[in-house]
Amino acid sequence: MKNIYIIGVGLIGGSLAIDIKKNDPNVVIHGISRKETTLNEALALNLIDKKATLDDVDKADLVIISIPVDATVKLLPTVLDKIQDSALVIDAGSTKSEICKVVENHPKRRNFLAMHPIAGTEYSGPSAAISGLFVGKTNIICEVEKTTFKLQEKALKIFEKIGMRIRYMNPEAHDKHIAYVSHLSHISSFMLGKTVIDKEKNERDIFDMAGSGFASTVRLAKSSPEMWTPIFKQNKENVIETLEEYINNLTQFKELMKQDDFEAIFNEMKNTNHIKDILNGIA
């Protein structure tokens, strides 16, 4: 794994670059991006050693694709077309079904490993990349049996070195579960932000009265629409299902309030307090 090409040098790609290089200073990290300015920024930040283009991936030992999931679906088959037989291609997309599907019959399917590192912040771009982002975080690998055993091993060694815990799952199960614990959180946060902004035209009032609780709950509303729109598009059915359940729960809560059934309101919250125990392991 000497020559590593990272397509998309933002939060995830850039953070992977930092830690892979730290663990193995001999590797050469080549950055690829649609935007020259992004590449220059990544170079200036020392995330990458060299700038490259898509045509260069034929020299790669490892290609990491960390771009919006719609772009991944388009680009992944081309990347597999171009690579040498011994190369490994990994994607870091937040959806897995469409990505796995687009290469299911590709002659180089066995060179590809589908992953989703459950790590990130609400920031994006090269300047958002940080060291240690993946320590103790879960990396979900899909359809591991479809990747050559030798390349699996190489990938796992990298993930282990950057501190990730591995879980295996099929793409459909991944997309279904992640809709609940990640995609829905983002929508609840975005719509909370929208509701408050719409109402409180005088922003000074929001600023003065909002505490750390509000800040925490709307944190994800800072996330990149460029990244999240294609995620919602690809995981449309699952996300709509979670949204319907969420809206039903909110509506029921509202109805209980209208009926002055505050005993039921109390119990709803008491039962959900149980999330404490579930979250205890999450940083």
Place this chain on the structure above:
Amino acid sequence: MKNIYIIGVGLIGGSLAIDIKKNDPNVVIHGISRKETTLNEALALNLIDKKATLDDVDKADLVIISIPVDATVKLLPTVLDKIQDSALVIDAGSTKSEICKVVENHPKRRNFLAMHPIAGTEYSGPSAAISGLFVGKTNIICEVEKTTFKLQEKALKIFEKIGMRIRYMNPEAHDKHIAYVSHLSHISSFMLGKTVIDKEKNERDIFDMAGSGFASTVRLAKSSPEMWTPIFKQNKENVIETLEEYINNLTQFKELMKQDDFEAIFNEMKNTNHIKDILNGIA
């Protein structure tokens, strides 16, 4: 302000006790609680100097009431009945209309100051009390003109010493705005937690797939139902209004997804990203 009586020695009362004592080691902090175990815990944690009962408040220079808002409405008139003429009574409730209303005609109304310090964590009880909780936080004071000028001054000196910024507001405006930036956040968080728990009966899956984004968005679902049920009850009309708007925004988002209008989805998120600038001043 030698003898300070704090009714309710949990997160807010306990944190106030710590910082008031730190700034003025000569004061004697007396704790009052319905539960003997809570008082003993507060004593063991050095939050209070002495245990006291409600009958003792006739010896108070300052009484701080930091208990659930329904209990405050019941207790506040009695406390005002008991205090000496020079004493100041402050409440720290998260709603202000009912609390101000219950004492509007009380003969000692001018001894009372209604405040809402916008500070806290999702934890509760004496062990949740921390030093520095109020530094840089906003303290909303309602109906300041109804408090004797001398007692206003004393209160402001205390708030200043513990690092709070002061904003003045009438109780109705307070309750309306706070429904958006605080009460709605709590419900959105509780219902998000409920939706995910209901769906993911196998908790191991949640734990493994949930990242820091989910943890941040459901953090408030750890909050105390004992404290929050009476808040929702007292601020019922405003909270229902915010819930209706939130549900409408979520429903519209879901409909846009169903119609495959991902350009509109993108724009919704882009417009809400603006929350970044609004939040920049909040820790």
